[in-house]
Amino acid sequence: MKILFPFFAVIVLVLLAMIGVGGANLQSLFGVVVPYAAVLIFIIGIIYRVIKWAKSPVPFSIVTTCGQQKTLPWIKQNKLENPSTTLHVIGRMALEVLFFRSLFRNIKGELKDSSRFIYGSDKWLWLAGIAFHYSFLIVLLRHIRLFAEPTPSFLHLLETFDGFLQIGIPRLFMTGIILLAAVTFLFLRRVYIPQVRYISLQADYFPLFLIIGIATTGILMRYFLKTDVVAVKELTMGLVSFNPVIPKGIGVIFYIHLFLVSTLFAYFPFSKLVHMGGVFLSPTRNLTGNSREYRRINPWNYPVKVHTYEEYEEEFREKMKMAEIPVEKE
Amino acid sequence: MAKFTAKPADLLKINFKTPKTDWMDTPVEIREHMYCHPAKAKDLETVGFPNIHEWKPTDENWNLPENWKEIVLSGIKERLQKYRSFHVFMDICVRCGACADKCHFYLGTGDPKNMPVLRAELLRSVYRKYFTTGGKIFGKTAGARELTEDVLKELWYYYYQCTECRRCSVFCPYGIDQAEITMMGRELTNLLGLQLGWIAGPVANCYMKGNHLGLEPHTIKSNIEFMLDDIETITGIRINPTFNRKGAEILFVTPSGDLFGVPGVYTAMGYLMLFHELGLDYTWSTYASEGGNFGFFTSNEMAKRLNYKIYAEAKRLGVKWILGGECGHMWRVLHQYMDTWNGPADFLEVPKSPITGTVFENAKSLKMIHVIEFAADLIKHGKLKLDPSRNDHLRVTFHDSCNVARGMGMFEEPRYVIKNVCNHFYEMPENTIREKTFCCGSGTGLNASENMELRMRGGLPRANAVKYVRDHYGVNMLANICAIDRATLQASMDYWVPGTAVAGIHELLANALVMKGEKERTTDLRGEPLPQKSTEKEGAE
Ligand code: SF4
Ligand code: SF4
Numbered sequence: 001m002k003i004l005f006p007f008f009a010v011i012v013l014v015l016l017a018m019i020g021v022g023g024a025n026l027q028s029l030f031g032v033v034v035p036y037a038a039v040l041i042f043i044i045g046i047i048y049r050v051i052k053w054a055k056s057p058v059p060f061s062i063v064t065t066c067g068q069q070k071t072l073p074w075i076k077q078n079k080l081e082n083p084s085t086t087l088h089v090i091g092r093m094a095l096e097v098l099f100f101r102s103l104f105r106n107i108k109g110e111l112k113d114s115s116r117f118i119y120g121s122d123k124w125l126w127l128a129g130i131a132f133h134y135s136f137l138i139v140l141l142r143h144i145r146l147f148a149e150p151t152p153s154f155l156h157l158l159e160t161f162d163g164f165l166q167i168g169i170p171r172l173f174m175t176g177i178i179l180l181a182a183v184t185f186l187f188l189r190r191v192y193i194p195q196v197r198y199i200s201l202q203a204d205y206f207p208l209f210l211i212i213g214i215a216t217t218g219i220l221m222r223y224f225l226k227t228d229v230v231a232v233k234e235l236t237m238g239l240v241s242f243n244p245v246i247p248k249g250i251g252v253i254f255y256i257h258l259f260l261v262s263t264l265f266a267y268f269p270f271s272k273l274v275h276m277g278g279v280f281l282s283p284t285r286n287l288t289g290n291s292r293e294y295r296r297i298n299p300w301n302y303p304v305k306v307h308t309y310e311e312y313e314e315e316f317r318e319k320m321k322m323a324e325i326p327v328e329k330e
Numbered sequence: 331m332a333k334f335t336a337k338p339a340d341l342l343k344i345n346f347k348t349p350k351t352d353w354m355d356t357p358v359e360i361r362e363h364m365y366c367h368p369a370k371a372k373d374l375e376t377v378g379f380p381n382i383h384e385w386k387p388t389d390e391n392w393n394l395p396e397n398w399k400e401i402v403l404s405g406i407k408e409r410l411q412k413y414r415s416f417h418v419f420m421d422i423c424v425r426c427g428a429c430a431d432k433c434h435f436y437l438g439t440g441d442p443k444n445m446p447v448l449r450a451e452l453l454r455s456v457y458r459k460y461f462t463t464g465g466k467i468f469g470k471t472a473g474a475r476e477l478t479e480d481v482l483k484e485l486w487y488y489y490y491q492c493t494e495c496r497r498c499s500v501f502c503p504y505g506i507d508q509a510e511i512t513m514m515g516r517e518l519t520n521l522l523g524l525q526l527g528w529i530a531g532p533v534a535n536c537y538m539k540g541n542h543l544g545l546e547p548h549t550i551k552s553n554i555e556f557m558l559d560d561i562e563t564i565t566g567i568r569i570n571p572t573f574n575r576k577g578a579e580i581l582f583v584t585p586s587g588d589l590f591g592v593p594g595v596y597t598a599m600g601y602l603m604l605f606h607e608l609g610l611d612y613t614w615s616t617y618a619s620e621g622g623n624f625g626f627f628t629s630n631e632m633a634k635r636l637n638y639k640i641y642a643e644a645k646r647l648g649v650k651w652i653l654g655g656e657c658g659h660m661w662r663v664l665h666q667y668m669d670t671w672n673g674p675a676d677f678l679e680v681p682k683s684p685i686t687g688t689v690f691e692n693a694k695s696l697k698m699i700h701v702i703e704f705a706a707d708l709i710k711h712g713k714l715k716l717d718p719s720r721n722d723h724l725r726v727t728f729h730d731s732c733n734v735a736r737g738m739g740m741f742e743e744p745r746y747v748i749k750n751v752c753n754h755f756y757e758m759p760e761n762t763i764r765e766k767t768f769c770c771g772s773g774t775g776l777n778a779s780e781n782m783e784l785r786m787r788g789g790l791p792r793a794n795a796v797k798y799v800r801d802h803y804g805v806n807m808l809a810n811i812c813a814i815d816r817a818t819l820q821a822s823m824d825y826w827v828p829g830t831a832v833a834g835i836h837e838l839l840a841n842a843l844v845m846k847g848e849k850e851r852t853t854d855l856r857g858e859p860l861p862q863k864s865t866e867k868e869g870a871e
Contacts, residue, residue: 065739
């Protein structure tokens with residue numbers, strides 16, 4: 001159920017676009033209204049989420065220290081795992097965001113011969129995560145070509161790089177394949193590892209199916225069911241210049257692709273996908289670990305009821321005197 | 331409650347298979363030996379905790395206050411607004427499972443609800459239901475569920491099966507820290523009066539008497555005098571520490587666990603001997619007689635109330651700075667919270683070692699340093715005369731205490747000290763030490779006796795790594811810098827790795843410390859004979 005429901009949800013989305021465009025000729029709905037709405041939801045949603053998080057203060061310095069602290073001068077500090085300056089923090093965050101540092105550390109704990117635990121390195125998830133995110137990024141960047149005239153020069157470089165295998169015409173871009181492979185791996189991992197299957201929610205499968213759908217339609221469109229790229233560019237340029245047009249001759253497959261992408265955009269801010277923004281706000285990673293050196297201020301700090309020394313001595317004065325412990329009042 | 335009799339072999343039959351039913355449809359089964367007894371009403375009254383009532387974990391009816399649901403929900407709301415960590419961690423988990431097999435409680439029980447991600451989901455599902463649009467509309471399909479009494483019981487049960495050790499947060503790609511979530515979950519149970527006896531007792535003691543064990547001023551003094559007698563027997567030196575002395579240069583604060591019971595007292599004897607040898611101008615306080623903070627396991631506010639006395643006492647006595655003993659959660663609290671809660675300590679001076687002249691710039695605001703930093707600095711400057719061969723009967727490994735490791739990042743200092751006072755030091759396997767260290771399994775107030783199965787299961791991964799070095803290198807001593815470790819690891823060693831003893835580092839240091847005017851020592855601090863010194867070099871034909 002947990003897998004089937006999200007799967008069918010994506011199928012329904014495909015059918016919606018198919019019927020909507022192929023049957024009912026709602027090109028302008030699927031080609032203009034929906035994309036605009038999705039982008040709007042995406043932008044407003046993300047801003048809303050980030051503002052909401054940012055509104056909650058970080059009262060304490062709760063950094064997770066994964067390396068030696070700054071201490072005596074002859075002890076080497078691990079600046080990236082236990083940062084004490086903003087620069088160190090930037091370094092730590094860069095490692096985290098660009099290279100998934102924490103995930104790279106992953107190990108697998110297993111009970112062998114039901115008596116001893118062994119912990120082996122386990123980098124598959126890291127590898128799939130990196131492959132997925134970077135290929136997604138490059139694929140996304142490649143699409144800039146559809147929104148810019150003339151095509152920015154860095155894109156040529158990127159495309160040469162991406163398509164260096166030079167297979168077929170049009171050129172085969174590796175990232176598309178890697179993206180599909182990585183996302184499929186992530187899906188299979190979720191299904192095959194019992195623990196991961198157990199913790200998975202529908203909300204974990206849905207974006208996977210959605211992205212599989214997007215990648216598949218994209219690849220289909222590029223290599224198999226050819227669409228009129230000139231017409232597509234006309235449409236996308238119209239969208240970015242706020243002068244929407246619906247050119248003729250664009251195949252249904254394009255609208256399906258676009259609709260799935262729009263869904264992803266609109267779904268983004270309300271789902272776990274917001275980890276993209278949240279990772280930057282995670283207090284265990286983005287703080288310095290020098291809380292003994294610099295005082296952190298808690299904005300909602302308030303006075304609390306305490307048991308004072310005077311009250312303490314009041315209770316124990318006689319016993320303290322007997323034990324020859326100094327007291328304030330005789 | 332029947333006595334806990336399960337043998338290690340029974341506990342090792344861990345079933346890592348996931349249940350057939352979805353976790354939301356798998357009801358919680360509150361099992362004997364896996365939980366601690368409820369708090370006594372009088373302890374909760376002492377500190378004014380709300381909704382005190384009679385209840386038993388295994389009872390159907392927990393006698394919750396009528397508006398318990400509102401209390402919990404408004405409690406969640408308040409905390410979302412106060413802690414970004416909590417808010418962000420409720421939203422950004424992708425359930426990748428990287429944290430799943432990192433938790434010692436999961437590894438030791440095989441219970442999927444002990445995977446950090448699922449432990450978090452227990453509360454997240456409630457959060458989604460009441461605080462997110464998706465959860466409100468789509469309910470279960472969006473991973474949301476109604477807050478019912480069963481859900482509350484489940485939260486209670488599993489949030490007291492987490493020692494807030496933060497190991498999971500090391501591996502999470504977003505640094506999601508289950509300890510932060512557990513702390514919030516425990517605050518919520520606290521609002522309903524669902525507190526543990528083993529936590530509430532020490533809290534009440536600490537509030538009224540200054541320390542968790544409830545030692546009264548004269549008892550503190552007489553306990554220490556017992557140690558002084560033993561020190562005199564062993565070294566021939568009579569030490570005369572002071573108590574509550576105004577005008578001392580340094581206030582020394584350590585967990586009260588060091589003042590009571592074996593092996594904590596040996597660590598305390600170590601401090602006494604070191605400070606005497608240095609001629610340190612310091613004093614103990616009977617009022618600020620606790621560095622540990624069990625309040626931290628109930629609520630942020632309570633923790634702050636308990637921690638208050640350290641600065642207050644430093645001010646009253648007019649000391650220059652504060653020295654702290656070997657303790658785990660104490661140092662997490664001191665390092666990451668104390669200055670924020672109870673500072674600024676502008677009436678104190680930046681800690682400066684009177685022996686070496688080292689100024690501890692890294693503590694220039696808190697004005698408090700760790701006794702291991704202090705000792706490492708002494709050794710580095712050659713200020714101590716050490717004879718490590720006196721520890722030659724020990725083959726030592728070091729357990730990084732979770733909080734000192736992941737809440738402070740103190741890895742090198744303790745190792746430096748050990749290597750200077752012991753000749754035989756062996757590290758446990760790499761993935762079980764330093765920031766990846768395993769919890770003792772009994773932290774955060776779970777060090778009771780009625781939950782022995784939980785403790786032994788949770789302590790298994792740590793014990794297993796110790797067993798490795800015992801089997802490979804003949805290790806027989808597990809050194810650490812945490813009072814809870816000293817109090818709990820011995821039980822876990824006896825169970826899983828018999829023949830391994832537990833000690834604080836200052837015990838080992840004091841064994842090796844050659845004191846001015848000492849008589850020839852024949853025993854170590856435990857009264858066991860010192861190893862024979864081999865005068866001839868082996869192999870000299
Ligand atoms: S590692 Fe982090 S993101 Fe992954 S399941 Fe655990 S808490 Fe969630
Ligand atoms: S903080 Fe420690 S005990 Fe708690 S879930 Fe994480 S690893 Fe387990």
